[in-house]
Amino acid sequence: MRRIVLKQGQSPGDILTMTRAVADFKASYPDYEIDVHSPCPEIWENNPHLTKLDSRDKGVESYNISYDEINQSGWSGEHFTDAFRHDIEKKAKVSIKKTGIKPELWLSEDEKHWINQVETEFGWHGPFWVLNAGYKPDNELKYYPHWQKVVDLFNKKHGKKVKIVQIGHGDHHHPDLEGVYNLIGKTDTRQLIRLAWWASGSIGPLSFQFVMSGAFEQPHVVVAGGKEGVRWHIYPHGRYIYTNGALPCCSWDGCWKGGALGKCENLVHGVPKCFAIIKPSTIFDAMDMYYKGGALGYDRGK
Numbered sequence: 522m523r524r525i526v527l528k529q530g531q532s533p534g535d536i537l538t539m540t541r542a543v544a545d546f547k548a549s550y551p552d553y554e555i556d557v558h559s560p561c562p563e564i565w566e567n568n569p570h571l572t573k574l575d576s577r578d579k580g581v582e583s584y585n586i587s588y589d590e591i592n593q594s595g596w597s598g599e600h601f602t603d604a605f606r607h608d609i610e611k612k613a614k615v616s617i618k619k620t621g622i623k624p625e626l627w628l629s630e631d632e633k634h635w636i637n638q639v640e641t642e643f644g645w646h647g648p649f650w651v652l653n654a655g656y657k658p659d660n661e662l663k664y665y666p667h668w669q670k671v672v673d674l675f676n677k678k679h680g681k682k683v684k685i686v687q688i689g690h691g692d693h694h695h696p697d698l699e700g701v702y703n704l705i706g707k708t709d710t711r712q713l714i715r716l717a718w719w720a721s722g723s724i725g726p727l728s729f730q731f732v733m734s735g736a737f738e739q740p741h742v743v744v745a746g747g748k749e750g751v752r753w754h755i756y757p758h759g760r761y762i763y764t765n766g767a768l769p770c771c772s773w774d775g776c777w778k779g780g781a782l783g784k785c786e787n788l789v790h791g792v793p794k795c796f797a798i799i800k801p802s803t804i805f806d807a808m809d810m811y812y813k814g815g816a817l818g819y820d821r822g823k
Contacts (some may be wrong), residue, residue, distance in 0.1 A: 524554045525613060526576040526583045533561045533710060534729040537736065539586065540625040542569055542605035542617070549617045563710040567627035574768035584612040594753045595774025601753050624757065626714055626738040635637035637719040638712060639686055643702050648821050649684040650675075650808070651717060653725030655705070665744045666792050669698055670801035671724070675808060676700045682819040683721065688713060688730065721817055722810065727754060734759065740816060742807045747771030747795030748778070758816075760807035764795040771795060 527543065529536050532562035535701055536559045547555055556574035557565055565571060576583040588604035590597065599607075602622045610617050639645050654668040672685055672811040675744065684702055690694050691706025708716060717723065722740030725731060727749060734741035735756035745754070745763040755761045765771045770787045778797075789797040811817040 522552045523550070523580045523613075524572075524578075526558055526574050526581055527609065527717050528558045528583060528585045529587070530560060530577075530585075532729070533564065535734045537564050537586070537603045537624050537626070537729065538563050539605045539738070540564070540568070541602040541620075541622060542586075542609055543568075544625050545606060545617050546570075546609055546613075548620065550615065561710055563714065564626070567629050568625070569627065583614070584609070586612065587636050591753065595673065595750045598752050606773060613737065615753065623738070624732055626718070626736040627712065628715065628718055632715055633718075638704065638708065638716050639684070639690045639702060639719070640821065641686075644706075645684055645702065646821070647682060647684065647816075648721045648819060649686050649702070651686050651688045651718075651720045651723045651725075651729055651730055652698075652701065653688040653689050653723070653730045654687060655693045656726065657690075657693050661748075663728065663748065664694075664792070665746075665796050665799065667801045668696060668719065671804045672698055672700050674801060674805035678809065679812070683725075684717070686716070686720070708788075719821075722811065724804070731756075731759065740808075740811045741768055742804060744796070744799060744804060746793060746799065748774055748793075748807065749775035751775075754798075760810065762799055762803060762807060764798060767798065768795055786804075 529539055543557060554572040554574060556571050557575045574581055586608050590599050590604035590607060600622050600719060606617050622797060639649055656664040675685060687698055687701045687703050687705055689705045695705050718737055723730040723734040724742045727745055731741045731743045732801045738758055741759045743759060745761055747764045747768055749763055751763050770776050785793040
């Protein structure tokens, strides 16, 4: 038996993506004791694959797990979850059987029976989508400027029966939207996970909300632009709106710019062109498709 601590110190969406690799690692080696140390322990609550370990104890192995294969993802076609699995294999010197790409989130039976936050805050008993319309101060290239028009289109057709709930970290940049319930800065990580579980689906950029939807196998619309590679992120059940191939700056892979990698050089009135050319009606149509196809109705569903 081996006792192994896996360390991952990045954003919640990255850490949640890693859950698939950890589950497959444990399934391949059920006698191993495995723990994960990360800034988001809430993601790992109720996870049946983990054993609490102290990396300082004798006999405990410790590895920093990352995803170096992101640099080859444009031509390799690897999924984000594959990169984590391969890094564990390389560093722990094991072979892990892949079972899929779905992330994992585990809710307790008590959590599933709590009244959801939208009902307690706003008195709404019906279905809702969660919308992350913001972006981190260090990553402006995930910003889409026309969320209000998307909300207006959705509310015109579905607003009497389905609501949109705006979510996000209070320290990030978020537009003031009308026609939504506002929970910005009012959820910790575990509250957000429970909120996502109750939701019909999610809308937003390449961020934590769509990975939660991937874990819950629920509808989600991702406004990706041309920032990152397409196959790197995509999950079943999702509509992934990308512009890779439509612009010379992201003709094959994403540009991978923004934040520490540099500023966008293809702006339209201050907005990256890969986002500016996406029409609000395209995003609304992607949401509306779930109702037209029958995957969603107007019941709350939980």
